[in-house]
Amino acid sequence: MDAVDQGWAGVRQRVAALGAAPGNREVFGAFGHEWVLEEPLTEDALAELEAQIGVRLPEEYRTFLTQVGAGGAGPAYGVFPVRRVEGRWRWEGDGADLTDLTLLAEPFPEQGPDPETLAALLAECPEEESFDDDLDAFDTAYEAWDSRLADVLWAPERTAGAVAICHLGCAQREWLIISGPQRGRIWSDPRADEADLEPLVDDAGRPMTFGRWYLEWLGKAERAVGVAAGA
Incomplete structure (x- = not known):
């Protein structure tokens, strides 16, 4: 019931x-x-x-x-x-x-972002070790990447x-x-x-x-x- x-x-x-x-x-x-x-x-x-x-x-x-x-x-x-x-x-x-x-x-x-597109974007996540202790450059790169990820996952249209x-x-x-x-x-x-x-x-x-x-x-x-x- x-x-x-x-x-x-x-x-x-x-x-x-x-x-x-x-x-x-x-x-x-x-x-x-x-x-x-x-x-x-x-x-x-x-x-x-x-x-x-x-x-x-x-x-x-x-x-x-x-x-x-x-x-x-x-x-x-x-x-x-x-x-x-x-x-x-x-x-x-x-x-x-x-x-x-x-x-x-x-x-x-029902369908969200293309899985391959999302996987490729996740693979591009900046690694701090790649910036030779330049934290400002790392922060800038990470924020730009995170903004792209938000556009894919968190667009209002997704929900x-x-x-x-x-x-x-x-x-x-x-x-x-x-x-x-x-x-x-x-x-x-x-x-x-x-x-x-x-x-x-x-x-x-x-x-x-x-x-x-x-x-x-x-x-x-x-x-x-x-x-x-x-x-």
């Missing part, structure tokens, strides 16, 4: 039970979200959010927003909350500002149609695709390690939808802490 079918029944209570359980800090990222969920969005708030970004959110995520919460306790350091600030909606969190609110209705590009949904620490993040063929799925973002985005899959190689991503995290957290589901 997926998240849409079961309507997120009991999820807020399950998170609250984890928050009250001894040893809950053993779950990775718990100190970041403290097992706190934001209040759910009203239907009117959800409609206003979708009108602003120009696209209907994936069903599992939009029902999460109205039945569970606008963000908070969740995988890694938590689900980035979506909030209305000075009359405009935006996602907030460490790296949430990477979401380009003007590009969310555009289809997410069009996607929302930065959580961070894993060390500048690693995960994205929820909301437009295009990958709509509703989670992609991992290792660009801080000079690699392109890639689909997040389970041990069987199946793509992770938002609902499975969240509920599998919740089940693993319950097992780690020794809390029965629905307790």
Whole structure:
């Protein structure tokens, strides 16, 4: 039964039970979200959010927003909350500002930079040893190379149609695709390690939808802490 079918029944209570359980800090990222969920969005708030970004959110995520919460306790350091600030909606969190609110209705590009082009650029990374202790020359060369790499990996168009949904620490993040063929799925973002985005899959190689991503995290957290589901 997926998240849409079961309507997120009991999820807020399950998170609250984890928050009250001894040893809950053993779950990775718990100190970041403290097992706190934001209040759910009203239907009117959800409609206003979708009108602003120009696209209907994936069903599992939009029902999460109205039945569970606008963000908070969740995988890694938590689900980035979506909030209305000075009359405009935006996602907030460490790296949430990477979401380009003007590009969310555009289809997410499944194909990133050409792997051979990226590999060739990485091979050109300046080495300090090659500059005969001329640190200024090395810094200048490295900054120029890093700018070229950013143009390849970090162009705003690379994450069009996607929302930065959580961070894993060390500048690693995960994205929820909301437009295009990958709509509703989670992609991992290792660009801080000079690699392109890639689909997040389970041990069987199946793509992770938002609902499975969240509920599998919740089940693993319950097992780690020794809390029965629905307790």
